[in-house]
Amino acid sequence: MQHSNFYIIMYTIALTVTSGVILALSSLGLKPAQDKNVDMEKKQNILQTVMVVKDREEAVKIYGERVKAYVINFEGEQVKDKKAEDIDVSGEYKKKPKKETDADERKLPVYEILSADKSKTEFYVLPLYGFGLWGNIWGYVSIKGDLNTVNGIKLAHASETPGLGARITEDDIQKRFANKQIFDIKGALMSVAMQKGxxxxxxxxxxxxxxxxxxxxxxxxxxxxxxxxxxxxKKFLQSKKSNSSQVSMN
Amino acid sequence: MAEVAEKEIKKSEGLFSKKNRKLLTDPLDANNPVTVQVLGICSSLAVTVQLKPAIVMALGLTFVTAFSNLLISMIRDTIPSRIRIIVQLAIVSVFVIVLDQLLKAYVYDVWKQLSVFVGLIITNCIVMGRLEAYAMANKPWPSFLDGIGNGLGYGVILVAVAFIRELFGSGSLFGFKVLPSWYIGNGLMMLPAGACIIVGIIIWIQRSWNGYAEED
Structure with missing residues (x-):
């Protein structure tokens, strides 16, 4: 059947409007549930660097009780008007300076995990973001109370090769980072590095x-x-460390 | 007029008549979308490294093919033939995006595993192929069955390829190690090229089984 141009144009308009309305409604209607999932997953990831969390509900509960989150800048000073939960680490990563001499403008969230009785900070959890072979990689690393020893690491990736680079998400690989140290005895930054082979x-x-x-x-x-x-x-960890050693000397 | 209507009722078949059952079973073997029609090869190379994403992808594609077939068949008489491909594409896209959003909201873990694969359903030739070849010319119910049949036919091949790839590529099934620890994964199985070879072998076996021969 041959349709007139007018019919075709009206048909297209009707189709576009209907699809648009359906998509807009589904996106709007489902957004709260989706955001909740993303937020819960983030909390779960943070906690998983220091403990075994059964599911996302439990993670949210423990997070509410035992996590103290705040934002710092490169100098290690606290940024008062920002909340750690609102910081988008991938967005901040884009501000990474091109040259080493440039100032680093990134806002950096810190998650302090308190001990069960809330008397002291047991772990510091820091976000990570970078680039692997094919795409971005990210995760969280938890540092023990001595502000030097790695407790655990959780890594994720966008598109590393399955069975090869994608293994960074496996526990066997992540376990290898435990108890490694970030600074040497003199306090110089050494980081932790995977070797070839x-x-x-x-x-x-x-x-x-x-x-x-x-x-x-x-x-x-x-x-x-x-x-x-x-x-x-680095500056944050070092200043925390000198503060805590002063306290213990007193 | 009454006579004509009566005749039509007599002619109409049961929901699962022999002809309708054939719509479901045919694509599983004799008219398989992957191995016989050679459609959807692209995604069957991309999502078959492990079994789990392969299965969810097969289910997702079955859902989309079935319901877009149904909808297109329902409105097939109103679609202007000059823009039918765009209409089909728009409807498939709407289904896929809604499916993606639903997965993200209610089964977040599955959604995370599938990531880009759900979006890839839009580009799957099987969906468009069935709309164009079947739903545009047939009644809604047979079209719906045709969609399910073709989705499952695609799924069977996907799962077979994923089984072989995961077993020999990483020595595991559904992420659990099944081969002894001395087994070193076959790197070729991890790459899409490995899947291409497996699909080729499956086509070979199936054709010699069914006695299919290319016409000269």
């Missing part, structure tokens, strides 16, 4: 981690990301 024992080396066979570039991405963010938080 797999199956080597780095138990005695506090800054080296066994690598992933076939995923050296993803490993390098993880190393750069850790170095970048430990660098960002």
């Amino acid at each position: 797999e199956g080597n024992n780095y138990d005695t080396d506090k800054h080296k981690v066994d690598g992933m066979s076939g995923a050296t570039i993803t490993g390098k991405g993880v190393n750069n990301m850790l170095k970048d963010y430990f660098g960002c938080y």
